[in-house]
Amino acid sequence: MDNRITAKIISMEDIISAGCFDVDKTVAVIEKALISYKNGRIIMPDKISQIFDEKTQDRINCMPATLLDEKICGLKWVSVFPDNPVLRNVPNVSGLIVLSELERGFPVAVMDGTFITAFRTACMGAIGAKHLARPDSKVIGFIGSGEQAKMHLITMKHMIPGIEVCRVSSKDSVSEMSFIEEMQRRFPDIRFESCASDYDRASTGADIIVTAVSCQAPLLKAKTIKDGAFYCHVAGWEDEYEVPLKADKIVCDQWECVKHRTQTISRLYQQGRLKDEDIYADIVDIIDGTKPGRENENEFIYFNSVGLSFIDVAVAYSFFKQVTDTGSGTDWDIKNSAFI
């Protein structure tokens, strides 16, 4: 019997140096995965969330999924420790992804999951923008200025190249300045504005609004949102209830998932103030043409994604193939022999 089991070890640097930091390719992978799920070609069990501190919401999420057509079963193992940046000077999110093949059931890859988490989330936001933002959007406003906010600017600007003004608001102005310094180098054609922690200033009159924060508080106010805006809700509960209630259309990555969480619209649903029929569509129904996306210049469209394990697995698998094709990553012999 052949007792050897091996896998590829893939770091974030392997992923990036293999050219995987590519919005168009990743958007295509995500759209394809959403359609596969709709066609019943994906298994997505409920995620398991282990919460270690009710107050801080320190947690580790265990998110398995299977791509039946690709014959790949995978798992994202991701921690969210919201106080990490302030208390420990380290990122709040860290993750690993494991991929196994379905011929023998053996592992094929263990990969960094931190970059994939941030990038797939921002690509999902960009997919929302592609279908739901005004194509002539010029002003983007951020509440939050961390890695997830930066990643969203990168994918949104790629999708809507006409963005020319970026306003950024955060609880401290040091991180606003650090956001601007970093992003200005990447996008010399964008004019950046620091909002000095005035969240209203970031959202007032913006064509695209992104909230990417780790706190739970109604920071985004409905009155600041103009007609025709696209709002990409990334975190949990960071907008007042009037925001979704004011929306002309609410679109989700998957409403059936969202409704059981603690998102702003989940809370409204649980309170009976929002019903299934108030949700316009899941994004896949717009991608595949079942429903139109934006239909006029005046709609305010609210987009809420909570993150789906099969998207992580699909993106990781596409990265795995690209890393392997470029001869990158490290071979790991998990075991070479029988036990005894």
Place this chain on the structure above:
Amino acid sequence: MDNRITAKIISMEDIISAGCFDVDKTVAVIEKALISYKNGRIIMPDKISQIFDEKTQDRINCMPATLLDEKICGLKWVSVFPDNPVLRNVPNVSGLIVLSELERGFPVAVMDGTFITAFRTACMGAIGAKHLARPDSKVIGFIGSGEQAKMHLITMKHMIPGIEVCRVSSKDSVSEMSFIEEMQRRFPDIRFESCASDYDRASTGADIIVTAVSCQAPLLKAKTIKDGAFYCHVAGWEDEYEVPLKADKIVCDQWECVKHRTQTISRLYQQGRLKDEDIYADIVDIIDGTKPGRENENEFIYFNSVGLSFIDVAVAYSFFKQVTDTGSGTDWDIKNSAFI
């Protein structure tokens, strides 16, 4: 901000060369973990089982758990593809274990989980034997002759050194002979008997019976079991219903887990032929002295363990510490920098 995330990569060979293949130490770790769970110091969510083929039962199990006192959250990711040995000449089980710390939520180790799965299972069987077998047991009979059977002989012989006869039965005599050849070298003081696929011959009159097979069929017959025997049920449904119905005591690793599975006693429970009060104890209640184990020479005691994720995590964490202490394993930089 420090954006570096690292973990130890630990192969089976790292685990074994660090001296972790130690029955006494591992039994102590498992007994301690069982008591911790009883004291409410462990989180064990339900495992997620993704089944890819209803007929073959090819599956990948996702088994997370948290050791609150050790501040370690871990996961076993383990596949069971029963046809692998016959169709593909590879093992039916392969696994990985991930461990994360609970200060920052970062991963600390990615480890082989195949050896740990087999070894912790066999150590649990040995714990059963310690408390439930006659200490003067001399004859052990196996139904099944694969890696899991061999592993059980190693741990049982360690626990009950008086074992002097080992009978082995399997669906083909080639694997009986290979079991005997391998085990005879390790235990020159044991007399081995090949049963030529006659399962009854392996169990008749044996003091200790172990069934470790991957098929689902009532191979072990009640009439072959003598008074005073200890039966260690390792697989799923491999004994006829009369076996547990005949038992003087039924002991589980955790009845609340077992009852919802597809074990022989779970099936009886689901049919209403076995009730909660028919289960004598969970093994922890015997370990901590709440209930006596074996009380006389004539009891036939039935022991059923299904495998608990926190045992995997506890054993893996003890191995991780030992591997790290011996300077073994490989450091892996999951990521070295910010994304952008």
